[in-house]
Amino acid sequence: MKKKKYERPVIQKIENNYYVKHGVSARGYQKKRESIDNVKIADIVKKFGSPVFVFSEKAIREKFKKAQAAFKSRYPNFQFGWSYKTNYLKGICSIFHQEGAIAEVVSDFEYDKARALGIKGENIIYNGPYKSMESLTLAASENAKIHIDNFDEINDLEKVASKLDKKIPVTIRINMNTGIYPQWSRFGFNLESGQAINAVKRIIAGQKLLLNGLHTHIGTFILDPKAYGVAASKMLGFMDEIENEFGLDIEYIDLGGGFASLSHLKGVYQPPEIAVPSIEEYADEITRPFINNKKRPRLILETGRHLIDEAGYLISTIVGQKLLCDGRRSYIVDAGVNFLYTATWYTYNLELEKDTDGITEPSLINGPLCMNIDVINESIMLPRLERGDRIVFSPVGAYNVTQWMQFIRYRPKIALIGINGEMELLREKEKLADVESCERLPQRLKFSDES
Amino acid sequence: MSNFSHLAVNDNGFLFDPTSGQSFTLNTMAQEVMSAMKEGKDVDQIARELSHSYEVSYESAYEDVLEFGTKLKLYGLSL
Numbered sequence: 001m002k003k004k005k006y007e008r009p010v011i012q013k014i015e016n017n018y019y020v021k022h023g024v025s026a027r028g029y030q031k032k033r034e035s036i037d038n039v040k041i042a043d044i045v046k047k048f049g050s051p052v053f054v055f056s057e058k059a060i061r062e063k064f065k066k067a068q069a070a071f072k073s074r075y076p077n078f079q080f081g082w083s084y085k086t087n088y089l090k091g092i093c094s095i096f097h098q099e100g101a102i103a104e105v106v107s108d109f110e111y112d113k114a115r116a117l118g119i120k121g122e123n124i125i126y127n128g129p130y131k132s133m134e135s136l137t138l139a140a141s142e143n144a145k146i147h148i149d150n151f152d153e154i155n156d157l158e159k160v161a162s163k164l165d166k167k168i169p170v171t172i173r174i175n176m177n178t179g180i181y182p183q184w185s186r187f188g189f190n191l192e193s194g195q196a197i198n199a200v201k202r203i204i205a206g207q208k209l210l211l212n213g214l215h216t217h218i219g220t221f222i223l224d225p226k227a228y229g230v231a232a233s234k235m236l237g238f239m240d241e242i243e244n245e246f247g248l249d250i251e252y253i254d255l256g257g258g259f260a261s262l263s264h265l266k267g268v269y270q271p272p273e274i275a276v277p278s279i280e281e282y283a284d285e286i287t288r289p290f291i292n293n294k295k296r297p298r299l300i301l302e303t304g305r306h307l308i309d310e311a312g313y314l315i316s317t318i319v320g321q322k323l324l325c326d327g328r329r330s331y332i333v334d335a336g337v338n339f340l341y342t343a344t345w346y347t348y349n350l351e352l353e354k355d356t357d358g359i360t361e362p363s364l365i366n367g368p369l370c371m372n373i374d375v376i377n378e379s380i381m382l383p384r385l386e387r388g389d390r391i392v393f394s395p396v397g398a399y400n401v402t403q404w405m406q407f408i409r410y411r412p413k414i415a416l417i418g419i420n421g422e423m424e425l426l427r428e429k430e431k432l433a434d435v436e437s438c439e440r441l442p443q444r445l446k447f448s449d450e451s
Numbered sequence: 452m453s454n455f456s457h458l459a460v461n462d463n464g465f466l467f468d469p470t471s472g473q474s475f476t477l478n479t480m481a482q483e484v485m486s487a488m489k490e491g492k493d494v495d496q497i498a499r500e501l502s503h504s505y506e507v508s509y510e511s512a513y514e515d516v517l518e519f520g521t522k523l524k525l526y527g528l529s530l
Contacts, residue, residue, distance in 0.1 A: 003504060006480070007480050009478065010480070011481050012476045323518050
């Protein structure tokens with residue numbers, strides 16, 4: 001006797017407005033992804049295992065070219081700096097450098113990475129609220145673009161100038177009210193309270209540093225392009241003021257980063273396709289004050305998230321499932337918040353590798369950590385999935401592979417799908433020796449079960 | 452296990468619980484399992500019957516029936 005096709009028994013509670021809230025019908029549409037840049041998910045997993053981060057070289061280059069065109073077509077005196085903290089894999093940085101970006105780093109570690117990659121000091125923007133004396137000395141000797149965050153750093157740099165017996169070109173970081181909430185005031189000198197002009201006066205009085213640039217970073221995931229227009233106008237106004245008063249020559253204004261990606265920020269009601277402005281909208285607001293200004297300094301941006309987030313995917317595999325006491329189904333996948341650090345703030349796009357039939361049910365996606373907070377998606381309607389099914393999360397290209405944690409598991413491989421569909425390795429899976437390479441075990445603590 | 456006599460279930464899998472006023476949907480297999488439960492069959496019996504008639508192993512069917520019973524309890528449909 002031929003056996004009949006089996007479908008798991010499912011009971012679904014009908015709740016008022018339930019499907020409106022989730023936007024999924026009982027036998028609803030599920031997003032599906034069989035491939036990345038025409039390379040099958042199955043082939044990627046066969047070659048690199050699961051979980052695996054995957055980056056699309058095509059997506060990175062196309063995004064960069066589009067953003068570059070948006071700004072250069074409006075304001076030719078423009079330069080992108082690649083924000084290392086967003087993703088400092090060598091392969092990723094190299095793609096951005098090949099496209100023409102200089103480096104933007106925020107620590108001695110990142111400075112070393114840029115130099116090791118062959119970037120000259122003069123093409124490195126050195127930001128961040130703490131820079132060691134050693135790294136300031138190195139950066140100054142290599143003519144890096146040093147962005148001063150506070151008065152202590154002015155003092156430090158003057159000592160470096162005396163040591164190197166040279167006048168060091170510097171930029172000051174400025175924070176201001178651009179009409180957005182919360183106002184970021186942690187980085188740099190405040191404009192409205194007079195801190196910024198005091199910093200300029202202090203630098204001039206010291207006679208060891210030469211102020212030739214202005215920098216600001218107004219926030220992250222900024223959904224209102226007009227805030228950048230306000231920032232640009234205020235920075236240009238400040239430039240004119242200090243040039244007229246002190247005879248300075250400001251070569252560039254750096255407006256930092258903070259453009260949103262098509263990731264779904266938790267708490268934002270609208271989907272990112274509606275809420276997130278286009279690169280042209282950002283470019284319009286930013287370049288308009290520059291075009292209208294008498295002096296047109298070089299405009300620099302350090303956009304990170306916008307340029308890389310959507311090029312990154314994480315392929316994971318369901319390793320177990322269970323029914324929770326509240327009726328939701330918990331799927332355990334082989335990658336958790338240890339690898340997807342930004343899951344705290346963003347709800348990722350979740351795509352299944354294959355079509356899956358059946359009534360959808362309230363589900364959540366948990367990672368493999370022994371921690372209750374290891375939740376990648378706390379509320380999603382899914383059909384019943386099987387152990388071994390693959391789930392692709394995106395966009396995950398920004399910050400995850402820099403902020404990820406080596407917590408109880410080895411960090412996975414990172415792959416690149418090349419322009420011609422080639423599968424290349426950007427980072428090996430960690431081994432015990434990698435993780436323990438910095439550890440030292442005192443002789444007296446050595447233990448053996450044999451003894 | 453309840454005999455579910457207080458519940459109204461139609462042929463399309465729509466279930467109404469007049470005690471709580473809540474409604475549910477059941478797929479075909481859930482309807483079949485519920486009928487078996489109504490007849491007083493236990494998890495082991497139902498799982499054996501399912502694995503005999505359907506493309507499913509006894510182990511998987513057992514787990515599914517057990518879980519279905521848990522859901523009925525969670526929804527207040529059985530004791």
